[in-house]
Amino acid sequence: MRRFSLVLIVLGSLLSFAPLLAFGEGNSSVVVIPIHGTIDTGMEHLVERAVNQAHDDHAKAIVLDVNTFGGLVEAATNIRDALYSSGIPVDAYISERAWSAGALISLAAGKIAMAPGSSIGAAEPIPKTPKTVSALRAEFESTAERAHRDPIIAGGMVDANLAVPPYKKPGAILSLTANDAVRAHFADGIALTQADALKEFGLSGATIVTPAYTFGERLARFATNPEVSGMLLSLGFLGFLIELQTLHGIAGAIGAAALGLFFGSHVYAGFSNTLVILLGVAGIVLIMLELHVFPGHGISGIAGAVALIAAVFLAFGGLPFVFVTAQALAIAIVLSALAFWGTSRVFPENAWMRRIVFAAEQGPDYVASADYHMLVGKTGLATSYLRPAGVATIDGKRIPVLTEGDFVGAGTAVTVTRVEGARIFVRPAIEVQTERA
Numbered sequence: 234m235r236r237f238s239l240v241l242i243v244l245g246s247l248l249s250f251a252p253l254l255a256f257g258e259g260n261s262s263v264v265v266i267p268i269h270g271t272i273d274t275g276m277e278h279l280v281e282r283a284v285n286q287a288h289d290d291h292a293k294a295i296v297l298d299v300n301t302f303g304g305l306v307e308a309a310t311n312i313r314d315a316l317y318s319s320g321i322p323v324d325a326y327i328s329e330r331a332w333s334a335g336a337l338i339s340l341a342a343g344k345i346a347m348a349p350g351s352s353i354g355a356a357e358p359i360p361k362t363p364k365t366v367s368a369l370r371a372e373f374e375s376t377a378e379r380a381h382r383d384p385i386i387a388g389g390m391v392d393a394n395l396a397v398p399p400y401k402k403p404g405a406i407l408s409l410t411a412n413d414a415v416r417a418h419f420a421d422g423i424a425l426t427q428a429d430a431l432k433e434f435g436l437s438g439a440t441i442v443t444p445a446y447t448f449g450e451r452l453a454r455f456a457t458n459p460e461v462s463g464m465l466l467s468l469g470f471l472g473f474l475i476e477l478q479t480l481h482g483i484a485g486a487i488g489a490a491a492l493g494l495f496f497g498s499h500v501y502a503g504f505s506n507t508l509v510i511l512l513g514v515a516g517i518v519l520i521m522l523e524l525h526v527f528p529g530h531g532i533s534g535i536a537g538a539v540a541l542i543a544a545v546f547l548a549f550g551g552l553p554f555v556f557v558t559a560q561a562l563a564i565a566i567v568l569s570a571l572a573f574w575g576t577s578r579v580f581p582e583n584a585w586m587r588r589i590v591f592a593a594e595q596g597p598d599y600v601a602s603a604d605y606h607m608l609v610g611k612t613g614l615a616t617s618y619l620r621p622a623g624v625a626t627i628d629g630k631r632i633p634v635l636t637e638g639d640f641v642g643a644g645t646a647v648t649v650t651r652v653e654g655a656r657i658f659v660r661p662a663i664e665v666q667t668e669r670a
Contacts, residue, residue: 263431263439265296272304272312272334275450280312283444284319294436297325297342298427303333306358306369313341313376326430327351332408336390340376345420346430347411353419354390354408366392382419463564465495466545470569473520489517496548509547516541605657608632608649612662615645625659634659
């Protein structure tokens with residue numbers, strides 16, 4: 234009985250510790266969040282979902298896999314705040330670079346490992362006003378202090394006027410290489426691969442969980458890429474140019490759809506707001522009115538072009554992304570110009586210009602003059618006096634004719650010497666025969 238009681242006690246103890254064992258097993262997972270490419274609202278959505286997933290799954294840690302040139306500061310601060318609120322240890326592995334907003338996100342990690350040749354910093358805001366520099370510098374310094382890092386080094390990444398010896402003098406923006414970051418105790422070690430970084434963080438052997446972007450997030454991030462944005466703008470501009478040639482409505486609809494995807498993706502990604510949508514729609518509507526409703530007036534077309542250009546500029550985020558905007562517009566202008574040049578060979582006649590310029594075509598309300606060139610050289614009789622205008626009968630038809638200014642009597646034989654449009658010039662046949670002789 235004693236042995237049986239002992240067995241029951243052991244089994245009961247194991248059963249009582251089973252939930253703790255299961256909980257510990259669930260804690261063996263590590264959520265690795267990719268911080269790749271431009272930091273935007275799409276990435277912010279991904280991080281927030283990943284943090285919630287890590288919290289629900291009782292993950293052991295969150296590891297940021299960082300390789301970014303930067304992006305939206307607002308999205309970066311929201312990502313940092315989401316990481317702070319997770320209640321889970323956060324580490325960061327910088328595989329290539331963590332610049333600008335990417336540096337702020339990396340500083341939120343408790344431990345940072347950097348790959349050889351990687352760098353961190355270069356976070357000067359655009360536009361560089363005293364207000365924006367001061368605000369972003371405070372964000373960097375407070376984030377560094379929370380992780381027990383030197384706030385002066387963090388501030389030097391934002392403020393060019395701040396001296397950070399021995400890494401930089403006033404007038405430059407601070408960026409640290411991997412070796413410099415380790416020497417400055419800004420990074421905790423150098424890791425060749427992500428697996429090496431996990432060992433550095435004490436997470437080797439953990440189950441890796443990597444969240445994926447949703448379709449909408451992938452579409453927004455893909456469409457906001459400068460090259461893709463340039464292609465969408467090219468398709469939009471080209472659609473309107475071809476609409477000028479055809480006025481069928483099909484090319485215009487395709488162009489409007491391409492611009493709609495461009496503006497919608499930028500709004501979803503957080504680079505712009507509904508004002509951009511309103512400006513873009515107003516620009517498209519005004520241009521279509523110029524093409525189909527008020528051709529030739531120019532006012533609606535010019536206003537639409539201005540609204541569309543302003544919307545494109547704002548869609549990229551305004552001044553902070555002026556170079557990205559210029560790149561996308563350059564791609565759009567070059568591609569649309571080349572494509573339109575080729576299209577104009579297929580549709581050589583401009584349907585829009587035909588609507589605003591008089592065309593000498595016969596119709597129910599207008600009939601062009603007949604061609605009388607076949608009468609040149611033929612001889613007839615002056616039916617009336619030609620002084621110098623009158624009527625002559627040629628090939629049995631009464632035809633209004635003109636002389637060179639001479640008076641010709643009725644019944645005189647005349648010869649057609651030339652035809653200019655509807656005017657038929659004649660001279661006495663005897664004079665023509667004498668000159669030929």
